[in-house]
Amino acid sequence: MIQVENLTKIYGKGEIAVTALNQVSFSVREGEFVAVMGPSGSGKTTLMNILGCLDSPTSGTYILSGTDVINMTDKELARIRNRKIGFIFQTFNLLPRLTALKNVEQPMIYRGIRRKKREETARKYLTEVGLEDRMHHLPNELSGGQKQRVAIARALVNNPDIILADEPTGNLDSRSEKDILNILTDLNKKGITIIMVTHNEKVARYAHRIVYFHDGEIVKEEIVNAGGGSIETG
Amino acid sequence: MNFIEKIKLSMTGVWSNKFRSFLTLLGVIIGVSSVITMVSLGSGTRLVVGGQLEELMGRQVALFPNWNLPYTQQGVLSLEDVDYLKESIIGAEEVAPFYRGWFRINYEGREYTGSVAGVVENALELTNLKLEYGRMITESDLANHEHVAVIGQRTLEQLTDNTDFASFIGKEIEIDGNRLLIVGVLGIANASVVLSNDVVLVPLTTFRDLWRWYDPYNFLITYDSKSTEEDIINQIEYLMNDKYGTSRGQCKFMPAGIQKEINIYNNILKILILVLGSIAGISLLVGGIGVMNIMLVNVKERTKEIGLRKAIGASSRDIQSQFLIESILLAGGGGIIGIIIGAGFSSLLNFIIAHFFEWWQGYIPAWVILLSFGVTTFIGIVFGSYPAYKASKLDPIEALRYE
Ligand SMILES: Nc1ncnc2c1ncn2[C@@H]1O[C@H](COP(=O)(O)OP(=O)(O)OP(=O)(O)O)[C@@H](O)[C@H]1O
Ligand SMILES: [Mg+2]
Numbered sequence: 001m002i003q004v005e006n007l008t009k010i011y012g013k014g015e016i017a018v019t020a021l022n023q024v025s026f027s028v029r030e031g032e033f034v035a036v037m038g039p040s041g042s043g044k045t046t047l048m049n050i051l052g053c054l055d056s057p058t059s060g061t062y063i064l065s066g067t068d069v070i071n072m073t074d075k076e077l078a079r080i081r082n083r084k085i086g087f088i089f090q091t092f093n094l095l096p097r098l099t100a101l102k103n104v105e106q107p108m109i110y111r112g113i114r115r116k117k118r119e120e121t122a123r124k125y126l127t128e129v130g131l132e133d134r135m136h137h138l139p140n141e142l143s144g145g146q147k148q149r150v151a152i153a154r155a156l157v158n159n160p161d162i163i164l165a166d167e168p169t170g171n172l173d174s175r176s177e178k179d180i181l182n183i184l185t186d187l188n189k190k191g192i193t194i195i196m197v198t199h200n201e202k203v204a205r206y207a208h209r210i211v212y213f214h215d216g217e218i219v220k221e222e223i224v225n226a227g228g229g230s231i232e233t234g
Numbered sequence: 235m236n237f238i239e240k241i242k243l244s245m246t247g248v249w250s251n252k253f254r255s256f257l258t259l260l261g262v263i264i265g266v267s268s269v270i271t272m273v274s275l276g277s278g279t280r281l282v283v284g285g286q287l288e289e290l291m292g293r294q295v296a297l298f299p300n301w302n303l304p305y306t307q308q309g310v311l312s313l314e315d316v317d318y319l320k321e322s323i324i325g326a327e328e329v330a331p332f333y334r335g336w337f338r339i340n341y342e343g344r345e346y347t348g349s350v351a352g353v354v355e356n357a358l359e360l361t362n363l364k365l366e367y368g369r370m371i372t373e374s375d376l377a378n379h380e381h382v383a384v385i386g387q388r389t390l391e392q393l394t395d396n397t398d399f400a401s402f403i404g405k406e407i408e409i410d411g412n413r414l415l416i417v418g419v420l421g422i423a424n425a426s427v428v429l430s431n432d433v434v435l436v437p438l439t440t441f442r443d444l445w446r447w448y449d450p451y452n453f454l455i456t457y458d459s460k461s462t463e464e465d466i467i468n469q470i471e472y473l474m475n476d477k478y479g480t481s482r483g484q485c486k487f488m489p490a491g492i493q494k495e496i497n498i499y500n501n502i503l504k505i506l507i508l509v510l511g512s513i514a515g516i517s518l519l520v521g522g523i524g525v526m527n528i529m530l531v532n533v534k535e536r537t538k539e540i541g542l543r544k545a546i547g548a549s550s551r552d553i554q555s556q557f558l559i560e561s562i563l564l565a566g567g568g569g570i571i572g573i574i575i576g577a578g579f580s581s582l583l584n585f586i587i588a589h590f591f592e593w594w595q596g597y598i599p600a601w602v603i604l605l606s607f608g609v610t611t612f613i614g615i616v617f618g619s620y621p622a623y624k625a626s627k628l629d630p631i632e633a634l635r636y637e
Pocket of ligand 1: 011012038039041042044045046
């Protein structure tokens with residue numbers, strides 16, 4: 001599904017240049033749940049942005065579902081972000097002036113789906129994440145866990161193949177954390193490939209495989225749960 | 235992403251900052267209302283500007299005693315001068331004498347002191363007054379010294395509350411104690427140099443009989459299309475000087491054309507249109523800069539939104555059009571408010587001016603409203619392009635990190 005080779009990302013030039021990713025090669029199979037760990041500044045977010053087609057690498061190759069992403073136009077990349085990929089952020093990134101329902105509808109606007117159908121789909125996914133009674137609330141009327149669930153519904157509405165979650169539970173209490181992780185595990189069981197950045201070993205253990213980053217390089221890979229799915233964490 | 239969706243998306247942007255948007259749009263609002271007022275005033279004065287007023291008032295020169303001289307040295311017109319001028323001036327068509335006096339006018343117990351004119355039978359055509367009901371003074375009225383009167387609507391309005399003006403034909407009116415029969419009513423006058431419709435016309439011969447005046451108050455001299463006003467005025471001065479001599483080096487009489495008056499109108503108008511035009515131009519420019527400013531602020535404030543939208547599938551073009559449409563809606567909204575204010579303001583102005591000049595016909599042409607929409611859309615595009623471009627070029631990574 002995802003194949004990157006010798007991926008290098010250098011921010012800035014000359015004296016102040018920072019190598020965020022250094023010759024990273026790694027791949028993710030379809031339906032896999034991968035956790036990415038590593039100290040702050042090790043390049044995790046940089047990798048996620050490149051995998052999510054939001055950023056382009058300085059050098060290296062990236063093959064997504066058999067197609068080379070590197071030389072695509074802005075429009076083609078937008079289309080991939082819209083249909084193939086769902087983003088989940090640590091800070092939720094909901095649009096503050098729109099209700100939960102409207103927030104979830106947004107990706108479908110760029111896909112050209114009509115209003116009625118959009119609303120219907122958004123309701124369906126909000127119900128799926130357990131927010132049927134919060135649809136018309138504004139983000140600041142929701143708890144952190146609820147916000148993240150809205151964000152998950154938003155990531156799902158266009159039926160993506162991959163979910164990229166950058167510290168999805170970083171701002172949440174342990175209860176909400178568990179809710180979110182269970183939702184992600186369920187999605188993974190339905191066949192969605194998930195790549196999740198986390199600082200928390202316990203959280204990482206929900207995945208099949210953990211990839212450790214240090215200074216822009218992969219230093220260790222560990223298979224934790226070949227079968228995948230939710231496991232009890234003491 | 236279809237067009238209606240784009241507009242809806244942009245609408246939310248404009249609406250969420252209503253008050254700030256309104257303030258920044260003041261320039262556009264003032265600009266558009268000035269354009270509308272300017273065009274509306276222009277339309278009202280097109281009679282003057284288009285030279286139609288000259289046409290309307292005819293080719294005529296009024297001749298008065300020279301009021302610039304001391305009273306005793308002013309010339310006195312005589313009825314003999316009618317034939318003298320008519321025969322002598324090359325290019326003259328008609329020379330009509332007018333007697334004028336202010337008298338008490340009584341009608342059914344009400345009294346009004348107004349203007350009474352002794353006129354010849356073709357006074358109506360010469361002065362551009364319009365007969366609304368009844369008939370004008372005729373040659374036989376003049377010959378028989380009939381006690382008849384043609385009364386202006388404005389004078390009637392002072393004497394009665396009855397607005398059925400036709401019903402006054404055949405009624406009697408008293409002027410300075412003399413009873414006269416109303417035979418005609420004058421309507422709203424077009425532009426007229428010597429008489430307005432606040433007047434009572436009586437046969438010149440009757441006027442002389444009743445008040446025993448020898449000297450006409452003024453003449454009205456019309457001329458043919460081959461002559462110019464200047465030439466006619468020069469001839470009149472020459473002929474009157476020849477007959478009456480000069481006083482202190484000046485003609486004892488004063489020929490007055492309308493050309494001078496029209497030039498004054500034209501100059502006032504030009505200044506007015508220039509002033510309004512400059513206000514419009516400057517405010518629209520300022521308004522445009524305001525639109526640009528608020529859009530730049532908007533883009534800055536919504537950096538995170540832009541990053542998020544890109545992450546969920548917006549292309550740079552989608553972002554660009556969202557902000558461009560937003561700026562067009564913003565400027566267009568200013569345009570609509572400007573149109574409303576401009577329409578209100580120019581209606582008021584036209585109403586006031588029409589009160590002073592009966593021939594004024596100011597209105598708001600439909601095209602200027604379309605033009606205003608066009609101009610504001612244009613402003614939205616021109617001044618929104620750069621902010622929209624800037625938004626579209628934002629790096630989504632930076633945008634998402636932005637706090
Ligand atoms: N836009 C940028 N310009 C310059 N340097 C950058 C930029 N983005 C990231 N970096 C640098 O690249 C390196 C990797 O950053 P990255 O955000 O990928 O780290 P991270 O592993 O996600 O860290 P954290 O766990 O704190 O989120 C860091 O040294 C960071 O300072
Ligand atoms: Mg990070």
